[in-house]
Amino acid sequence: MSSELSKKALMPPDILARKGSxxxxxxxxxxxxxxxxxDAHCDVVLVGDSVGMALHGLPSTLGVTLEMxxxxxxxxRRGINQALMVVDLPFGAYEESRGQAFRNAARVMAETGCAAVKLEGGENMAETIRFLTARGIPVMAHIGLTPQSVNALGGYKVQGRGRDGERILRDAVAVSEAGAFAVVLEKTTESLARVITEKIPVPTIGIGASGACDGQILVTDDMLGIFTDFRPKFVKRYAELGRNAGQAIAAYAAEVRSGQFPTSEHVFRDAPGGGQVAN
Structure with a gap:
């Protein structure tokens, strides 16, 4: 990457400095x-393990591999010039040990050119986050609903109701103190997300959390309406590309079958004076 692009690109300390602003x-x-x-509009671009569901048709994120x-x-990376690029560590790539987490995080950074990795977990991952950040690997934490733990959580349920909020608050404090430069809060109660945002000194990034968070993230495919039968409560659709694409594909199929496409404007003519190809 050129020095010009390096100067423009946001880095983890830039995101950390945005706390409360x-x-x-x-x-x-x-x-x-x-x-x-x-990249033209965002501060952070996340290569999420949601790719497994969004592009590969997997039922959850659990089947996503490090190679994917x-x-x-x-x-x-080829499309990013200015945003901070973060890559998810997939399920099974960091939980076994701090050494495993370092090797895989270092590989991801070296082979993708990202500036940080994201991993799921709170108090149970605090020592891993501390180990990584002490060795030059910036970490974005992810607490609340952690999709890689969906089986243990009993499904994609709202987190932090009642006394469960105390657990998630402890998670937030633990990952912040361990050195995470930002914390994703997913599908928590609004009041809990507000308390966490006020309490910890690093930015919170909400997804189904609270407008009081320091930032927001959505899966791009969701907010563009690419999936016509998937509409979570926390997603606002800014387009209906799935429906529009379906209509466009149907129109194309109808024109091919009726002989309306291609027309003369879509085919190539012989050069002036050129002969016809013999039968």
Whole structure:
């Protein structure tokens, strides 16, 4: 990457410095074209393990591999000039030991060119976060609803209701003190997200959390309406690309079958004076 791009690109300390100030805008990306689009408007571009569900048709994020994250990370890197690029560590890539987490995080950073990794977990991952950050690997934490633990949580349920809020608050404090430069809060109660945002000194990035968070993130495919049958409560749709694409594909199919496409404007003519190809 050129020195000009290096000067423009946001880094983890820039995001950390945004605590309590201008809201942090985050979206996901898995391909070069989408990365280029979101890079123009976002502070953080996350190569999320949601790629497994969004692009590969998996039922959850649990089947996503390290190789998949690296492949999509490399694609996204080609479309990023200014946003901070963060790559998820997939399920099974960091939980076994701090050494495993370091090796895989270092590989992801080296092979994708990302500036940080994201991992799920609170108090149970605090020592791993401390180990990574002490060795030059910036970490974005992820607490609340952690999709990689969906089986243990009993599904995609709202987190932090009642006394469960105390657990998530402890998680937030633990990952912040361990050195995470930002914390994703997913599908928590609004009041809890507000308390956490006020309490910890690093930015909170909400997804189904609270407008009081220091930033917001959505899966780009969700907010663009690419999935016509998937509409979580916390997602605002800014377009209906899935429906529009379906209509466009139907129109194309109808024109091919009726002979309306292609027309003369879509085919190539012989050069002036050129002969016809013999039968």
């Amino acid at each position: 201008r809201p942090i805008v985050c979206l996901t990306a898995y391909t070069t074209p989408i990365a280029s689009l979101v 994250m690296i492949l999509h990370g490399q694609a996204v």
